[in-house]
Amino acid sequence: MIKRNNKVDIIQLVGISKQYGGKVVFQGVNLRIQSGALVVLRGESGAGKSTLLNIIGGLERPSAGQIMVDGRSVLELTARERADFYRNEIGIIFQGSYLQPQFSLFENITLPGVFAGMPAPERKMRAERLAQMLGISDNLSFLPSQVSGGQAERACIARALLLSPKIILADEPTSNLDEANAKIVLEILNYVRAQMGVTIIIASHSRDVLQFATQVINLANGAVVEVQNLGVQAANVQSANPGVVISGLSSVTHQNNNIQKMNQEVATGGQNVALGQHAAVNQSNQVQNLGEGGEAMYDAQGNL
């Protein structure tokens, strides 16, 4: 059993231009993003990072150009296909941990399942497992205002992951976090990429995110000025290990208990989930020790 097929262009942008009134945000952007990559969109404020992310996510229409996501033209989706697109293809993490303040973290995380018509027990199971993986199990009943920024951001990640999307778009996921929490969130995103084969695109001006990037795209003056293909480096190989990720979750002191409990659960359930191929390169080295953590929560397709 393997994770999603990697090394395929999951996103293709062809001649994308965007204007607001007379103002050109970017012109003729061409990009190819491989499945399983962690792409960082960099640039000064106003360079169009968020806009490009919104365009990839179908939240904004480009003035010109074509966007193909997983072989489908985002601009030609019907209303029904668009809903399915958000349910199956893309998970979006908005800037500033946008959670519904009147709902508990659990309700926030399960919202995509509600719209997708997922049965309540399955929603609950998925949410609890994701919360366990992300170290917010004890906070599920809390309102967003009652948890820290880092925990809220993790809830956003869990929400984005609930329906097992192929791509996650994250707009400045660490902008409101302190250094420690920002690191944890980035490690989690990298972990998700490594374990589920999810393609992650992060719009950020933070330097911290670069250590996890497999590809860095620099935007400036309405154009892509540089594309750096970094591959997977030693640092993110290390942090793709859930033990390392979870050890960083300072606010969750009994995470190890959760992992043990999860392992017991998996063992007693007779599940034997094979380790997937790693996202980009060096698979055999990178997936060491994964049997001790959250990878057992995914099936052959990388689904929960």
Next chain:
Amino acid sequence: MTLREIFRLSHRELVAYRTRSVATVVTVGALFGLLLMILFAVQGLENIVFRYARDATGGEVFLVSDYKDPDLVRERIQEYDGKIVIFSTEELEKLGGELPETTVVAKFTDLKKAYAYYAKGDKTEWGYDSEKCQIEEIYSNQMGVYRYFREKNQDLVWPVTVVLVIVSAFILAFTMAHLIASSTKTFVLYRSIGATRGQLLMIYFVYLMELCAASALFAVAVALILAGILTAAFWNYLSTQLHEFYPEASSFWPILIGVNWREMAVLVSMFMVAPVSFLLCLDQFSNKKIAQKLKGD
């Protein structure tokens, strides 16, 4: 998506925009509350006057008809389930002497049938000259009260109802449009996690219905309170007046709160405001609009 889940999400909007939602409920509720108070009070007054009027004759209506052809009058009376009354000399004396030969006295137990006979709406059917047929009520004035309140309802209450419904619909629609326009971020979030346009529409429609329901409850509460205050203010005056007018009647509490189908119709019309407001706000749900506002935010 179950109805419970839709309600949960729509209720979130009400909580999220509590101040505006409450302001809408209070404004619309107060307007309709005033109207309902008038309806409650008018109906309550009708009820209490009727009660006195009916009690004066034990619930029966006595009508004296005078027409050149008494046989025709008798036939009419029977047709309306009335009974011919033959007065004794004593009773005639009480009424002030003898009745002319062309006069027929009838007793009705059914108020509506008595009124139908009294209103002489059957002149073509019966082929008599209704203008020349005189009908008067004796012992009480139930027909007069009945006619008075019917005319009052037609002349005053309905026009006011229509005006208030239109005004309230505009207020609600305006407020709804504003509320929905403020929810762009929520729209974007919901769409981005897989909500269909239909699901969004459903959530906000239920939200509008919830506001209407809250407005209706508030309106009823306002109407009851105001009608209660009105009752307290006019209690003594009404009791005295009614006792003077119907000395034979028992004593009843003059409560100015009465229920009728018009009040129900007004409450239902409040719920009709929701679809109208919703239609006015439909454009807010388009992808284009959401994308524009996303950038605006």
